[in-house]
Amino acid sequence: MDNTALLESVNLAVGYNQGSSRQLVLHSKINVQLHRGEFACLLGPNGAGKSTLIKTLSGFIPKISGNVLVDGTHLESYKRNQLAKVVSVVLTEKLQVSNMTVFDLVALGRTPYTDFFGTIGKHDKQLVMQAINDVGLQGFANRQLVCMSDGERQKAMIAKALVQDTPLIILDEPTAFLDLPSKIEIVQLLKKLAEEKQKGILLSTHDLDLALQLADKIWLLGQGRELESGIPEDLVLADGFRRFFEKEGILFDNERGSFKVQQKQLKAIRVVGAGIEYKWLSHALNRKGYQTTETEGDYPQIEVDKEANKAYVLHQTDGSKHELRTIEDLLEQITLD
Numbered sequence: 293m294d295n296t297a298l299l300e301s302v303n304l305a306v307g308y309n310q311g312s313s314r315q316l317v318l319h320s321k322i323n324v325q326l327h328r329g330e331f332a333c334l335l336g337p338n339g340a341g342k343s344t345l346i347k348t349l350s351g352f353i354p355k356i357s358g359n360v361l362v363d364g365t366h367l368e369s370y371k372r373n374q375l376a377k378v379v380s381v382v383l384t385e386k387l388q389v390s391n392m393t394v395f396d397l398v399a400l401g402r403t404p405y406t407d408f409f410g411t412i413g414k415h416d417k418q419l420v421m422q423a424i425n426d427v428g429l430q431g432f433a434n435r436q437l438v439c440m441s442d443g444e445r446q447k448a449m450i451a452k453a454l455v456q457d458t459p460l461i462i463l464d465e466p467t468a469f470l471d472l473p474s475k476i477e478i479v480q481l482l483k484k485l486a487e488e489k490q491k492g493i494l495l496s497t498h499d500l501d502l503a504l505q506l507a508d509k510i511w512l513l514g515q516g517r518e519l520e521s522g523i524p525e526d527l528v529l530a531d532g533f534r535r536f537f538e539k540e541g542i543l544f545d546n547e548r549g550s551f552k553v554q555q556k557q558l559k560a561i562r563v564v565g566a567g568i569e570y571k572w573l574s575h576a577l578n579r580k581g582y583q584t585t586e587t588e589g590d591y592p593q594i595e596v597d598k599e600a601n602k603a604y605v606l607h608q609t610d611g612s613k614h615e616l617r618t619i620e621d622l623l624e625q626i627t628l629d
């Protein structure tokens with residue numbers, strides 16, 4: 293099996309040339325690899341340099357130094373049309389082609405395979421319609437892009453990348469304008485393409501939760517830090533998300549794999565029980581500033597008693613007892629007492 297990485301950076305420095313002698317170097321010594329069949333997500337806070345890295349890896353902006361290899365060959369050695377058969381790129385810039393239809397835009401993805409006049413054949417048309425369906429834009433083929441929402445246009449751009457039929461696909465925040473079900477659909481579709489067609493797919497995203505669930509590899513980028521890459525679980529265990537994302541008052545919960553807002557927890561309360569009711573009751577109490585504990589003490593106690601159909605039994609420190617059906621009623625009762 294060919295083990296050459298589809299995309300590789302070697303001591304890559306990325307940034308911007310500002311005038312004749314000034315350079316803004318955002319990151320240097322980036323060494324990463326993306327292999328066939330791999331679905332990688334690039335994550336990092338705002339301004340970390342994700343778009344800059346994506347644009348450098350896909351040849352849209354020049355590197356500062358180091359090398360980018362695409363399928364083992366230096367990026368600069370590719371002729372434009374050759375490169376278009378190896379890598380398709382979806383950037384976030386707003387489209388300037390507003391009087392085009394979805395079909396016309398997606399069909400542009402076939403350009404590397406068409407003749408001098410850009411004529412597209414029956415097979416190309418089928419691929420275009422298939423890609424339009426794959427991204428969930430059934431019925432939109434003849435719609436003008438100007439008459440579509442940002443999310444729909446974003447799906448059309450992804451369809452264009454799909455019909456380009458390249459082994460490597462690089463996308464900069466492709467799900468930024470999509471609603472949650474569409475985000476999941478698109479990310480799943482890209483993951484499936486990586487798996488089934490052995491493509492290498494790299495996307496930058498702020499959807500940490502989706503990346504944790506679906507990425508084969510995560511690349512973490514932060515300001516002034518070296519890029520760290522690995523499988524999601526190893527990065528969590530190495531405190532990667534804490535180091536790259538935590539801010540004052542916002543904590544990454546390594547157990548759950550998600551962020552939580554740090555609340556001032558002043559009052560202790562004992563919670564006894566199990567199951568989903570127990571989990572969401574603790575959630576509500578933490579949100580209201582209670583520190584929940586399972587240890588007995590001189591503070592109120594709540595039993596989660598779903599079986600007996602009373603749901604929540606509150607024992608106050610003065611000996612009073614209240615049986616409540618919802619968490620909302622319970623929170624009100626605690627405040628009243």
Ligand SMILES: Nc1ncnc2c1ncn2[C@@H]1O[C@H](COP(=O)(O)OP(=O)(O)OP(=O)(O)O)[C@@H](O)[C@H]1O
Nearest residue numbers: 308310316318336337338339340341342343344345
């Ligand atoms: N053309 C440019 N010239 C100079 N500096 C730039 C240019 N484009 C971006 N920058 C700067 O480079 C840094 C990284 O920007 P970049 O867009 O790569 O970050 P990002 O991680 O993609 O951020 P976000 O999550 O907000 O999209 C920022 O400080 C930005 O201001």
